[in-house]
Amino acid sequence: xxxxxxxxxxxxxxxxxxxxxxxxxxxxxxxxxxxxxxxxxxxxxxxxxxxxxxxxxxxxxxxxxxxxxxxxxxxxxxxxxxxxxxxxxxxxxxxxxxxxxxxxxxxxxxxxxxxxxxxxxxxxxxxxxxxxxxxxxxxxxxxxxxxxxxxxxxxxxxxxxxxxxxxxxxxxxxxxxxxxxxxxxxxxxxxxxxxxxxxxxxx
Amino acid sequence: xxxxxxxxxxxxxxxxxxxxxxxxxxxxxxxxxxxxxxxxxxxxxxxxxxxxxxxxxxxxxxxxxxxxxxxxxxxxxxxxxxxxxxxxxxxxxxxxxxxxxxxxxxxxxxxxxxxxxxxxxxxxxxxxxxxxxxxxxxxxxxxxxxxxxxxxxxxxxxxxxxxxxxxxxxxxxxxxxxxxxxxxxxxxxxxxxxxxxxxxxxxxxxxxxxxxxxxxxxxxxxxxxxxxxxxxxxxxxxxxxxxxxxxxxxxxxxx
Numbered sequence: 001x002x003x004x005x006x007x008x009x010x011x012x013x014x015x016x017x018x019x020x021x022x023x024x025x026x027x028x029x030x031x032x033x034x035x036x037x038x039x040x041x042x043x044x045x046x047x048x049x050x051x052x053x054x055x056x057x058x059x060x061x062x063x064x065x066x067x068x069x070x071x072x073x074x075x076x077x078x079x080x081x082x083x084x085x086x087x088x089x090x091x092x093x094x095x096x097x098x099x100x101x102x103x104x105x106x107x108x109x110x111x112x113x114x115x116x117x118x119x120x121x122x123x124x125x126x127x128x129x130x131x132x133x134x135x136x137x138x139x140x141x142x143x144x145x146x147x148x149x150x151x152x153x154x155x156x157x158x159x160x161x162x163x164x165x166x167x168x169x170x171x172x173x174x175x176x177x178x179x180x181x182x183x184x185x186x187x188x189x190x191x192x193x194x195x196x197x198x199x200x201x202x203x
Numbered sequence: 204x205x206x207x208x209x210x211x212x213x214x215x216x217x218x219x220x221x222x223x224x225x226x227x228x229x230x231x232x233x234x235x236x237x238x239x240x241x242x243x244x245x246x247x248x249x250x251x252x253x254x255x256x257x258x259x260x261x262x263x264x265x266x267x268x269x270x271x272x273x274x275x276x277x278x279x280x281x282x283x284x285x286x287x288x289x290x291x292x293x294x295x296x297x298x299x300x301x302x303x304x305x306x307x308x309x310x311x312x313x314x315x316x317x318x319x320x321x322x323x324x325x326x327x328x329x330x331x332x333x334x335x336x337x338x339x340x341x342x343x344x345x346x347x348x349x350x351x352x353x354x355x356x357x358x359x360x361x362x363x364x365x366x367x368x369x370x371x372x373x374x375x376x377x378x379x380x381x382x383x384x385x386x387x388x389x390x391x392x393x394x395x396x397x398x399x400x401x402x403x404x405x406x407x408x409x410x411x412x413x414x415x416x417x418x419x420x421x422x423x424x425x426x427x428x429x430x431x432x433x434x435x436x437x438x439x440x441x442x443x444x445x446x447x448x449x450x451x452x453x454x455x456x457x458x
Contacts, residue, residue, distance in 0.1 A: 074322055081329035088321035100309035101292075107301040108286070115299075116284050137283065 014039040015071035015089070017082075020046065024118065025079035026067040027161035027198055032083060035157065035191045036092040083154070095154050102149055109141070109148050109155040113162055124169050131170060135177055142179035146186045160187050164198055207277040208237045208291045211264035217452075236261040236307070239281075240288030242440040242450045243267075243350060245339060246300035247288045248395040253304050254453040255435030256391070256428050257311020261453040268448050304388070313429030316388050327382045330374065330389035334396055338367045342396035342403075349403040350445055361408070364400070368412050375414035379421070386428060394422050394436065402442045431455050 017033065017040045019026030033040050045066065065077040069085060076082060087094045097103045117134050120127035138159060141148055148155040163180070187194065212218050236254065238261050240247025247263075254261040266274060266287070281289050282298040289298040290306065297306060308315050318324055341363045347353040371393065374381060381389040397409060397419065409415055427433040438451045 069325075074325075076325050076329060078329050078332045080332040081325040084328040085321045085325035088319075088324055100306045101295050101297075103309050104290075104295075104297040104302040104306035107305045108297055108299050111286060111299040111301045112284055115286070134284065 013072070014041045015069055016041045016043065018043050018045050018066060018068045018070070020044070020066040022165055023066065024161050024165050027164055028079060028158055029067050029069075029082050029086060030197055031157045031161055031191055031194055032086045032095065032154070034194060034197060035095065036086065036090055038086060038090050038092075087154070095152070095157065097149075097151060097153055102151060102153065105149040106153040106155045109138070110158050112137075113158050117162065121166060121169075124166075128170075135170075139177040139179050142183045146183065148183075152186075152190050156183075156187060156190070160184075160191070160194070164195070206291075206296075207274075207281055208239065208264070208289075208296075210277065211239060211266070211269065212237065212262065214268060215262075215264050217262050217264075234292050237291040238263045238288055238303075239266050239278075239290075240450065241265055241267050242445045242448060243346060243399075244288065245342065245395045245399060247450070248398065248439055249300050249391060250288055250290070250303050250307065251438040251451065251453065252391050252394060252435045253307040253311075253316070255433055255438045256316065256386075257307050257313045258427060258429035258431045258433070258455050259307050259311050259453065260455050263450040263452045265448045265450040304391075311429060312431075313427070316386065316391065316428075318383065318385065318387060323382055323387075327387045327389045330371075330381050331392045333367070333370075334389070334392040337363075338393070338396050341367070342399045345403040345405060346399040346445070349442070364405075364408055365411075368408060368415055372412035372414045375418050380418065386425065390418075390422065395439070398436075398439050402440075402445065404442075 015038075017029060019030065019042060021044050030040075030042060067079060067082055068075065068077045069082050071085075071089075076085060087096065097106060112134065117131065120131050120134075124131065138148065147153065148159060163184075209218070236259055238247070238250055238254075240250065240263065242248075242265060251261070251263065253259075266278070269277075278285075278289075281296060286299040288300065288303065289296060290303045292306075292310075297303065308317070318327060341360050344353070344355055344360050345364075348355065348357075371381070378384060380386050381393060397415075400406075401409065409419060423436050424434060425436065427435050433453075433455065438453060440449060440451065444450070
């Protein structure tokens with residue numbers, strides 16, 4: 001069975017979400033599911049226990065496959081796939097701006113995190129200035145309104161996941177950020193008790 | 204204030220502000236979009252395809268044509284972190300393929316390229332992610348080598364390429380398109396990278412994969428899904444276009 005496969009099953013159980021501790025992508029999935037009130041059976045692992053035929057064939061590391069969702073007859077990996085799934089699954093409204101411009105802005109801030117900030121986190125000490133510059137831009141953006149763009153979007157979920165993973169490691173960078181604390185309070189309204197759900201698994 | 208888009212429009216001889224749809228006027232049901240990108244850049248090509256699929260008129264400007272120093276200073280004002288390509292619609296600007304593709308999808312005349320079913324969305328995103336994170340570096344290596352003479356380990360790249368194409372071939376075994384019988388974002392992402400590989404002179408590698416060949420034939424002739432008389436694939440640049448820095452604009456004739 002590969003990382004995107006189906007098998008027959010009639011049992012009704014909550015989807016299993018297998019996460020990696022202290023992992024931004026795992027945190028994104030948990031936060032989105034929490035916001036959308038999805039019932040998930042969350043477990044934590046350092047490496048996937050699944051058969052990894054597809055992973056091997058595509059020359060991926062086994063740990064790259066986490067987080068993973070197993071939902072009845074479907075098994076899936078890769079955060080982009082899981083987030084798409086979790087944002088539609090269930091009856092709660094999806095986190096999806098109706099206005100094209102807000103949708104575009106949401107994705108800009110997600111791309112800034114995924115493509116610009118995350119690579120820098122591999123060497124926090126060496127990239128302190130660059131990390132600080134990006135965080136300052138987010139802080140400046142947060143001075144405009146309660147959320148990263150003009151309404152609560154996936155950008156907030158992505159950045160909250162990143163913030164919770166890197167908070168301890170980049171204290172120096174966070175010191176001058178003045179709008180994050182207000183934003184965190186708004187996040188508490190949107191995702192009640194988020195810190196409790198993730199705290200045991202942050203560094 | 205003259206922004207970089209206006210400078211590029213001027214350089215490309217496209218500054219006719221009386222043109223319907225420019226500077227905030229509406230053309231039929233939409234503004235004319237403006238795109239800053241490069242013909243060798245896969246993300247720019249994705250924007251062209253999306254505009255074609257969704258029937259969005261778009262003037263495209265090749266950033267390679269602007270003197271580097273002048274461009275950098277102006278570009279930093281639009282995209283402080285160097286995210287490309289960039290899009291302008293009247294008074295709105297945004298940068299990055301993720302942002303632009305979502306914008307065009309939401310604004311466009313056709314139905315969304317994303318399926319509604321959760322499992323299909325997940326599968327679409329999975330295959331898109333494989334294309335963007337795993338397949339893209341191989342395609343970019345080959346086109347850069349062809350156009351700019353960039354050096355590297357060919358054997359390693361060809362071996363990777365065969366792995367991914369073989370996986371795609373398996374995925375296409377039972378579907379018309381990559382995810383299902385409808386064209387989705389996964390098809391759009393893979394189209395740009397496979398096009399760059401073909402343009403770089405390696406279509407023989409595609410020809411080895413029977414299902415990929417059948418899919419590729421469909422992609423090259425598929426009419427725009429919003430109903431316009433347009434084949435989005437034809438907007439993509441040839442090798443000569445890439446070498447001479449020619450980037451097509453998207454023009455819709457049949458409203």
